[in-house]
Amino acid sequence: AQSVAQPEDQVNVAEGNPLTVKCTYSVSGNPYLFWYVQYPNRGLQFLLKYITGDNLVKGSYGFEAEFNKSQTSFHLKKPSALVSDSALYFCAVRDWDGGSQGNLIFGKGTKLSVKP
Amino acid sequence: DTGVSQDPRHKITKRGQNVTFRCDPISEHNRLYWYRQTLGQGPEFLTYFQNEAQLEKSRLLSDRFSAERPKGSFSTLEIQRTEQGDSAMYLCAGVRVPGNTIYFGEGSWLTVV
Numbered sequence: 001a002q003s004v005a006q007p008e009d010q011v012n013v014a015e016g017n018p019l020t021v022k023c024t025y026s027v028s029g030n031p032y033l034f035w036y037v038q039y040p041n042r043g044l045q046f047l048l049k050y051i052t053g054d055n056l057v058k059g060s061y062g063f064e065a066e067f068n069k070s071q072t073s074f075h076l077k078k079p080s081a082l083v084s085d086s087a088l089y090f091c092a093v094r095d096w097d098g099g100s101q102g103n104l105i106f107g108k109g110t111k112l113s114v115k116p
Numbered sequence: 117d118t119g120v121s122q123d124p125r126h127k128i129t130k131r132g133q134n135v136t137f138r139c140d141p142i143s144e145h146n147r148l149y150w151y152r153q154t155l156g157q158g159p160e161f162l163t164y165f166q167n168e169a170q171l172e173k174s175r176l177l178s179d180r181f182s183a184e185r186p187k188g189s190f191s192t193l194e195i196q197r198t199e200q201g202d203s204a205m206y207l208c209a210g211v212r213v214p215g216n217t218i219y220f221g222e223g224s225w226l227t228v229v
Contacts, residue, residue, distance in 0.1 A: 045118075092158075103149060104159070
């Protein structure tokens with residue numbers, strides 16, 4: 001079965017420092033990987049995706065993610081964190097094995113806190 | 117703006133009452149998903165539609181839950197005889213197949229008291 005894991009419940013970063021939010025995946029076949037961000041009491045906003053091609057994927061708001069097949073990881077990164085980046089971040093993989101034809105399977109989420 | 121609208125944004129209901137949520141995706145979203153998210157968890161798949169056809173239902177979708185997507189446009193999710201355990205945020209999402217990016221609405225918060 002497809003799954004993703006976000007090993008950190010919370011990540012704390014000082015404003016201006018680089019940030020990394022970790023994600024590992026387990027899939028059969030080629031992974032379709034996504035990052036979403038959720039602000040309090042809001043829906044999920046799409047940040048970026050990896051389907052195929054370059055392992056470094058650039059997304060919205062200055063975020064990027066690196067796909068690493070050997071380590072089965074898809075970590076989210078940003079060179080310089082902003083206080084406004086503070087939110088809940090979800091890694092997800094599309095499930096092509098089940099009957100839902102590409103439903104997203106989410107990790108538990110990582111709360112990012114950026115302090116001034 | 118993802119183009120996916122959900123209504124109402126918040127609903128407080130008494131246990132045992134019925135509630136209905138509505139989702140309006142953009143016309144290009146030929147596939148529509150419903151998810152449920154509880155506090156501290158990621159969203160969990162409930163069901164999905166390909167145009168007007170409901171093709172898959174999660175085991176999370178008990179017989180008190182029903183979803184429709186008449187004419188392949190808007191969708192409704194009804195919960196009958198609500199229970200406190202139904203308190204959650206219900207998210208709707210759309211994608212234009214064969215595209216890969218699933219876009220979410222703002223969600224509908226349900227509180228059952």
